[in-house]
Amino acid sequence: MSPDPTIRSVQELAGQIRAGQVSATETVQACLKRISQVDPELGAFLHVDPQGALETAGKIDEELKSGRSPGPLAGVPVALKDNISTSGIPTTCASRILEGYVPPFDATVVRRLKEAGAVILGKTNLDEFAMGNSTRSSAFRVTKNPWNTSRIPGGSSGGSAVAVSAGMVPVALGSDTGGSVRQPAALCGVSGIKPTWGAVSRYGLVAYSSSLDQIGCLGTSAMDLALVLSVISGPDPLDATSGVGGSSDLLNSLAAVDVKKLRVGWVPELLESAVEPGIASLLRSAVEQLRSEVASVAVSNWPFADYLTSVYYIIAMSEASSNLSRFDGVRYTQRCEVANEGLNGLYTHTRGTFFGDEVRRRILLGTHSLSSGYFQQYYGQASRVRRLVQNALIEELKRVDVIIIPTTASTAEPIDGHVDPVKSYCSDQFTVAANLAGLPAMSVPCGFSVDGMPVGMQLIAGPHREDILLSLANHWQKMTDWHQRRPGP
Amino acid sequence: MTNSACDSGRTIVGLEVHVQLQTNTKLFCGCSTLFGQPANTQVCPVCCGMPGSLPVLNSRAVDLGILATLILQGTVAPEIAFDRKQYFYPDLPKGYQISQLRFPVCHGGIVTFDNGEANEEVELAEVRIERAHLEEDAGKSLHGGEGIPDGKTAIDLNRAGTPLLEIVTRPDMNSGRQARMFLAELRTALMWMGVSDCNLQEGSLRCDANVNLEIQSGGRKVRTPIVEIKNLNSFRAVERAVEFEATRHWELFQAGDQEWLGGGKQTRGWDDGRGESFLQREKEEVADYRYMPEPDLPPVAILPQRIEELRNGLRPMPETAREQLRNRYGMSPYDARVIVAHSPEAVEYFRQVADGCGNGKLASNWIQQDVFSWLAEHGQALDGYPVAAGELGLLLVMVQRDGLNQARARDVLAEMIRGGSTAAEASGALGVVSVSESDLQEACRQVLEANPKVVSEVAEGKTQAIGPLIGQVRKRLPDANPAAIRQTILDLLGIGE
Numbered sequence: 001m002s003p004d005p006t007i008r009s010v011q012e013l014a015g016q017i018r019a020g021q022v023s024a025t026e027t028v029q030a031c032l033k034r035i036s037q038v039d040p041e042l043g044a045f046l047h048v049d050p051q052g053a054l055e056t057a058g059k060i061d062e063e064l065k066s067g068r069s070p071g072p073l074a075g076v077p078v079a080l081k082d083n084i085s086t087s088g089i090p091t092t093c094a095s096r097i098l099e100g101y102v103p104p105f106d107a108t109v110v111r112r113l114k115e116a117g118a119v120i121l122g123k124t125n126l127d128e129f130a131m132g133n134s135t136r137s138s139a140f141r142v143t144k145n146p147w148n149t150s151r152i153p154g155g156s157s158g159g160s161a162v163a164v165s166a167g168m169v170p171v172a173l174g175s176d177t178g179g180s181v182r183q184p185a186a187l188c189g190v191s192g193i194k195p196t197w198g199a200v201s202r203y204g205l206v207a208y209s210s211s212l213d214q215i216g217c218l219g220t221s222a223m224d225l226a227l228v229l230s231v232i233s234g235p236d237p238l239d240a241t242s243g244v245g246g247s248s249d250l251l252n253s254l255a256a257v258d259v260k261k262l263r264v265g266w267v268p269e270l271l272e273s274a275v276e277p278g279i280a281s282l283l284r285s286a287v288e289q290l291r292s293e294v295a296s297v298a299v300s301n302w303p304f305a306d307y308l309t310s311v312y313y314i315i316a317m318s319e320a321s322s323n324l325s326r327f328d329g330v331r332y333t334q335r336c337e338v339a340n341e342g343l344n345g346l347y348t349h350t351r352g353t354f355f356g357d358e359v360r361r362r363i364l365l366g367t368h369s370l371s372s373g374y375f376q377q378y379y380g381q382a383s384r385v386r387r388l389v390q391n392a393l394i395e396e397l398k399r400v401d402v403i404i405i406p407t408t409a410s411t412a413e414p415i416d417g418h419v420d421p422v423k424s425y426c427s428d429q430f431t432v433a434a435n436l437a438g439l440p441a442m443s444v445p446c447g448f449s450v451d452g453m454p455v456g457m458q459l460i461a462g463p464h465r466e467d468i469l470l471s472l473a474n475h476w477q478k479m480t481d482w483h484q485r486r487p488g489p
Numbered sequence: 490m491t492n493s494a495c496d497s498g499r500t501i502v503g504l505e506v507h508v509q510l511q512t513n514t515k516l517f518c519g520c521s522t523l524f525g526q527p528a529n530t531q532v533c534p535v536c537c538g539m540p541g542s543l544p545v546l547n548s549r550a551v552d553l554g555i556l557a558t559l560i561l562q563g564t565v566a567p568e569i570a571f572d573r574k575q576y577f578y579p580d581l582p583k584g585y586q587i588s589q590l591r592f593p594v595c596h597g598g599i600v601t602f603d604n605g606e607a608n609e610e611v612e613l614a615e616v617r618i619e620r621a622h623l624e625e626d627a628g629k630s631l632h633g634g635e636g637i638p639d640g641k642t643a644i645d646l647n648r649a650g651t652p653l654l655e656i657v658t659r660p661d662m663n664s665g666r667q668a669r670m671f672l673a674e675l676r677t678a679l680m681w682m683g684v685s686d687c688n689l690q691e692g693s694l695r696c697d698a699n700v701n702l703e704i705q706s707g708g709r710k711v712r713t714p715i716v717e718i719k720n721l722n723s724f725r726a727v728e729r730a731v732e733f734e735a736t737r738h739w740e741l742f743q744a745g746d747q748e749w750l751g752g753g754k755q756t757r758g759w760d761d762g763r764g765e766s767f768l769q770r771e772k773e774e775v776a777d778y779r780y781m782p783e784p785d786l787p788p789v790a791i792l793p794q795r796i797e798e799l800r801n802g803l804r805p806m807p808e809t810a811r812e813q814l815r816n817r818y819g820m821s822p823y824d825a826r827v828i829v830a831h832s833p834e835a836v837e838y839f840r841q842v843a844d845g846c847g848n849g850k851l852a853s854n855w856i857q858q859d860v861f862s863w864l865a866e867h868g869q870a871l872d873g874y875p876v877a878a879g880e881l882g883l884l885l886v887m888v889q890r891d892g893l894n895q896a897r898a899r900d901v902l903a904e905m906i907r908g909g910s911t912a913a914e915a916s917g918a919l920g921v922v923s924v925s926e927s928d929l930q931e932a933c934r935q936v937l938e939a940n941p942k943v944v945s946e947v948a949e950g951k952t953q954a955i956g957p958l959i960g961q962v963r964k965r966l967p968d969a970n971p972a973a974i975r976q977t978i979l980d981l982l983g984i985g986e
Contacts, residue, residue, distance in 0.1 A: 085541040098540070105534050107541060206540040210784035240545050240786050322573055322781060325584020326538045330644065347577055370575075370779040379781060 010076055010170045010224040017075035020064065024057035024075030028119055031077045035122075035168045043143040044153075044162040046082045047090050048122035053077065056119045073231060074117030079163045079172040081156075082123035083130055084215065085204035086110055089120070093206050094138035095128045097333045097354035107204020108239065109173060109215055109232040116231040121169055124159025128356045129324065130175055130208045132156050133183055133428060134419075137358040142415065145188060146487040147453055151412035154184030157218065161188040164218050165487060171219040171228050177209050178312050179407075179431025181216035182443035186407035186456020189445050191473065191483060192218040193225045196464045197438035198243060200229075201236030209319040212312075212435040221483055222444065222473035226254055229466060250467060257471035264290060264472075265300030265400035274429070275409040278449035283406055286446045286457050289479060290404075294472075300403050303392035305429070307385055312432035313425055314369055314382035321366030324359070327351065361421065390437040397439070397462035402472055405430050407443040407456035430458060440466045444473045445482035454485075498702040498742070500735040501712075502668045503660035504727075506675065507653050508685040509626070509693035510553045516625045516652035517544030517587065524691045528631075528645035536650035538582030543785050546571075550652040554594040554623050555791065555799050557654055557684045560806065561618045563598030568790050569623070571783040576776055580628035580644050588655075590780045592788065593622030595656075602674035602808050603826060604667060611815070611822045613808075616671050617659040626651040654684070660699065665731035668698065669724045673830070677807045681833045689723055696721045700734040704742055713738040716755045718766055730759045733766055810836050818849030827857055834871035835861075838878045845882020846889055855885060859902060875906045884912040887921075892929075892970035897921055924969040932965045933977045948982060955979075 008016075016022050032050050039045055063070045080086060083093045085103040087110075092098045110120065127137040135143040135158030143158045145151040146166040153162045157174025161184035164172050174181040176194035185192025194216040205215055217228045230250040235243025266287050271280035291297045304311075329335035329350030336349040355363070369378035396403065407430060434441035440463070443456035457476075461468045477483050515522055518535035534542040551569070558565045570592040573585040598618030605612035628649035630642050637643045656675070662668045676687040676694060687694040701715045716734055721727045734757075741749055757766040805813070807829050814825040814836070828839050835856065843852035860874060860881075867873070884901055887893040893901075893916075904915035936958055937944050946954040955978060962974045 083541075085539075091540070093540070101540070103534075103539065103541070105539070105542075202541075203543050204541040207785075238545060239543050241543075241784075318781060319784060322575055322585055322779075325575060325577065326540070326582060328577060328579075328584060330579045331537065331582065332539065343577075343579070367779065370781050372777045372779070375780075383782075 008170060009221055010073070010219060010227055013170055014073055014076050014227075017060075018064065018069075024060040024064075024119065025054060027075055028053045028057040028077055028121065031121055031169055034166075038146075038166050039168060041144065041149065042146055042162050042166055043141045044124050044159040044166065044168060045079070045122045046092060046094065046125050046138075046140055046159065049089055049120065052089065053119050053121050056114075060117055060119070071115060071117035072227065073113065076118050076171065077121045077169050078113055078118045078228075079121050079124050079160055079169040080110065081126050081130075081160050081172070081174045083126060083175055083206040083208075084110060084123075084173060085206065086120060086123065089123060091123065091206070092140070093129045094126045094140055095355065095359065096139045097327045097350070099139075099334055099354075101332050103204070105204065108201035108236045110204065112232050113173075118231075124157070124163055124172060124174075126159055127156035127180075128359050129206070129320070130156040130177055130180055130213075131320065131358050131362055133179065133424060134413075134415075135159065135184070136415065136419070137356055139356055144415065145412050145453075147189060148412070148451075150414055150416075151453065152187070152415050154187035154408075154412060156180040156184075157192075158184045158188075160218050161185055161190055161192070164188070164190045164220060167486065171217060171224055173215060173217050173228075173232070175205055175208075176214050176216045176431075176435065177212045177316060178428045178435050181218060182407050182431050182441060182456065182458060183428070185218050186443045186445075186458075187412040187454065189454030189482070189485060189487070190218050190220055191222055191225055191442065191444045191477075192216060193229065193442035193466065193469065194434060194440065195229060195233060195466055196440045197435075198241050199440070199464065199466065200233045201239040201242040203236055203238040203242075207319075207323040209316040210323060211319060212316055214435070222442075222470045222477055225442070226250060226466075226470045226474075229470075233466075250470075254467040254471050254474075257467050259294060259472055259475045262294045262402060262468065262472060263296045263298065263400045264294050265298050265396065265403045267300050267302040267403070267405050270302060270305070270405055270430070275406050276411070276449065278451075279406050279409065279411070279455050282447040282449070282455050283404070283457060286476075287404060290476070293475060293479070296400075298400060300400055301392065301396050302403075302405065302433075303396070304385065304389050308389065308432050308436065309426055309429050311382045311385045311389065312428065312436055313365075314378050315386060315436075317362045317366035318369050318379045318382075319366070320359075321363045321370060324355075324363055327355070358421075386436045389433060393433060393437040393439060393460075394462060397460070401461065401465070401468050403460045405458050405460070407431065407458040411449045411451055411453035411455060434460050439463060440469055442469050442473060444476060445485070446476075446480070447482055448485075454482075498704040498735070498739050500663050500665075500731065501660045501701050501703055502662035502664070502731055503699040504656075504658045504662070504668060504672070505697040505699070506656045506658075506672065507695045508557075508656065508679055508687060510550050510623075510652040510654055511683055511685050512547055512549045512553065512652055514547055514549075515650035516547050516550050516623070517650055520650065522651050524688075526647055528643070529647060531647040532649070536582070537646055538584075544587060544783075546786060546789065547652060550623060551594070551789065551791070552795075552799060553652075553684050554621070554654055555796055556682050556803070557621060557656070557679065558595035558598065559796075559800055559803055560678050560682055560684065561595060561598035561600060561621060561656065563595040563618055563621065565791055565796050566592055566594055566596060568592060568788050569594050570788040571623075571786045572780050573783050574624075575779045575781075578627065578630075579642065580630045580646070580649065582628065582646060582649055586625055586627065587783055587786070588624035589622035591782070593620045594654075594791075595621035600671065600674060600678070601806075602671065603811055603822065604670050605822055605826070606666070606670060607823065609821055609823055614667060614670070616661045619657040619659050621654055621656040624653050624655060625649070626653050665728035665735070668731050669728040672696065672724050672727060674807060677830060681804055681807060692722065696727055698727055698731055700731050700738075702735060702738045702742065704739075706742075711742070711750070713742060713750065714752050714754060716757050716766070718757050718759050719769065721759055723761070726759060726761050729761070729764060730766060733764065737766070804833055814839070814849075818843050818853075820849055820853055824850075824853045824857070828853065831861060832871055838871055838874075841878030842882045842885065845879055846885035848885065848889055851885055851889060852882075855881065859899070863906070875909060876902065880905060880912050884916075887912065887916065892924055892973045893921065893968060894970040894972075897968055921968045924966050924973075928966065929962075929969055929973060929977050930981070932962050932969075933974065933981055936961045936965070937978065937981060944982065947978075948984070952984075
């Protein structure tokens with residue numbers, strides 16, 4: 001039987017490989033073939049590692065033959081956003097400044113995936129240093145939406161979303177600082193989850209905004225995300241902020257959730273003016289469909305809506321300006337030296353030449369907001385509002401178990417066309433709240449808009465309640481088949 | 490307090506002292522802190538600042554920070570947190586230093602010490618502590634040297650991430666000498682408690698000094714602009730730099746330099762060879778460090794229980810030990826300073842020897858002259874000294890009670906060291922016997938009878954003639970104490986001195 005990852009879930013695939021119905025090698029070969037067919041056009045990958053992937057798959061097949069159990073993801077091909085460090089495989093963050101950089105170590109999530117038997121297939125495209133929501137700011141290639149190649153895939157984990165959506169891999173990892181997993185998942189018609197901040201180790205994730213960054217995953221179903229998340233989450237001695245308060249067994253606690261007892265909140269006012277009518281009606285219809293399946297549906301508070309993106313961007317840019325200081329041309333980065341300009345010349349030319357426009361814009365704004373005399377006004381004030389947002393959301397999530405809002409206000413926009421940075425920042429209005437509050441959130445397909453593009457529904461739960469999110473999403477995916485729709489060809 | 494710079498100006502000195510904490514591993518990773526290893530061999534993704542690496546706090550460093558706080562008599566913060574101090578420099582791999590701005594481990598404190606130095610009197614001084622905080626060290630920039638092309642700079646990151654404690658004093662010192670004495674006391678205390686080895690050659694203790702003058706002028710007080718002198722790497726350099734600045738300020742003030750007087754803080758370097766400070770930067774160029782909370786390290790609560798556990802392991806402070814030596818053993822302030830300055834082990838060794846022989850002065854002399862010189866000669870710490878305190882005490886009992894002369898006692902000590910033997914065994918091996926009063930009297934009587942001519946000279950008042958008589962007695966009784974022989978002869982002749 002020829003494996004076809006485009007129609008197979010991670011769980012099914014892992015089961016078939018374990019049962020010997022298909023080999024890991026055949027699976028990897030099928031993925032590589034698919035990549036070679038569609039990726040020249042779609043541009044999901046920055047780096048594919050056929051040799052390494054086939055080698056690993058071969059080892060797993062041998063282990064399976066000899067009767068050993070190589071882990072819950074044995075033979076499952078995985079793609080990784082290219083800001084996740086992989087030992088021996090380039091990690092560029094889609095930035096020229098890291099061109100040619102090969103990390104000497106694996107991120108903790110990569111080590112855990114490998115230990116679970118997963119096969120690392122390659123690295124996917126992103127907005128440079130994950131700063132963006134279109135994947136357009138990649139220094140290396142354009143990534144296109146498989147549903148319409150003239151549209152953006154979203155971002156910053158656009159490459160991972162496209163790789164899953166177009167059936168190049170069954171599952172991929174991304175990172176989500178202000179919506180970078182959920183937004184491309186919504187725009188490409190796949191499922192994506194951003195776990196609670198700290199649930200998954202950030203060790204090896206190249207930092208953009210440390211207090212907001214969280215590694216998440218993208219796949220074709222909630223249950224696939226649950227399986228992968230159960231492998232990568234948990235405390236890590238290398239990340240001091242990881243693992244406090246999480247469930248040690250996600251799959252079991254997920255199974256124990258009774259959807260019929262869940263209290264669902266939604267925010268009708270957001271649907272009235274802030275979003276495209278097509279998206280608003282899909283969200284209303286989804287809530288109506290869920291009404292008879294859950295314990296209650298109530299109108300939820302959506303606090304500080306007018307301030308969310310401002311607060312988010314001040315914090316993200318401030319932290320980015322600090323985190324990206326290490327790219328100075330001294331050690332592992334590209335270097336641009338100009339004679340007689342000394343040390344400052346090395347810094348300014350290296351950073352000026354190899355960082356793209358959006359990255360430089362954010363570093364400049366972040367540097368300004370941390371400057372003496374401005375700190376309290378910007379970073380300090382943003383941090384105080386952030387605390388209010390967090391408190392209000394956590395309070396609301398005691399009243400309801402899940403809040404449902406749109407993931408995006410519109411479907412994927414055209415790749416070509418004028419980009420107004422401020423307008424683009426504002427389009428993150430529905431996703432940044434979960435990052436500011438550190439809450440788990442996911443996006444699941446809920447239909448198609450009039451332009452034929454997929455639409456995502458966002459679910460947000462209380463701290464460490466990924467089990468609630470995933471079981472409600474799983475229930476939704478039993479009720480509907482939006483998540484099974486595939487772009488052709 | 491004398492002021493060496495001028496009569497009408499008071500020197501004001503505050504210090505910022507960086508000490509390297511005595512941990513085996515770095516502050517945020519598992520790399521070794523061993524000094525003097527080949528360049529860039531003690532590094533990992535974390536201390537190199539590789540993309541994606543994250544810091545994890547070394548709990549031993551926190552413990553040492555708490556211990557230091559207790560030593561400084563400061564308040565241990567109930568919760569500590571870290572901040573990023575941001576600046577670009579090639580030996581700062583992340584582009585920021587992880588430090589503590591908002592929630593340092595130590596608030597306040599005071600160091601009391603004997604400022605008397607060589608004086609034979611106690612002169613207590615106090616310096617208040619502003620705060621102390623944990624931070625990581627940077628790497629080293631090597632300009633020139635083996636394998637480095639001309640005009641190029643090489644970076645060694647072995648030191649990057651080494652734990653430091655920065656101790657900031659209040660401006661409570663008023664001379665270079667007092668600054669030096671304070672630093673010496675701080676060093677002794679931190680070394681005693683194992684907080685830092687304070688090795689100046691290896692840079693485990695570095696110091697910046699803030700100096701200015703307060704001058705009475707026309708019925709009001711004028712303060713000269715503060716200068717910060719960076720990276721003073723010896724106590725002597727601190728003293729000289731402070732005195733140099735005090736004199737420089739006084740001269741500028743006398744010259745009436747109004748522009749300088751109205752100006753801002755200066756940062757200056759110190760050229761120890763020339764004995765001069767030099768301008769590094771003016772206030773306008775002061776860096777904006779853009780401090781921000783370190784998001785990769787959650788705040789750490791310090792439990793009262795942990796503080797108590799550490800407090801219970803504390804030794805007495807050096808000044809407390811000196812006080813005890815002075816009061817309980819009748820030691821001079823100078824001798825107490827010397828014993829305490831050596832090591833806490835020396836204080837304990839002294840106590841045992843002094844208790845054993847019952848004579849603090851004798852014990853102190855022997856330890857300073859014989860024990861310390863042997864240790865210095867052999868490059869050993871006190872636990873490497875071959876003679877146990879109890880045995881040295883017994884040897885001094887022989888000197889004290891049995892009249893064993895000091896020269897013979899030194900022979901016995903050398904034999905104890907050579908043979909690893911007890912005082913009794915060594916004195917036996919050398920044939921040293923204790924001389925009884927009656928044996929001494931008998932020997933003296935015989936010598937006097939055999940030398941009637943000399944005896945009559947002595948009796949006539951030529952007391953210097955007694956020397957040959959003593960020599961003859963010592964031929965018969967080699968272990969007799971010369972002073973005791975002299976006294977016995979004088980007694981027998983009925984001559985009082």
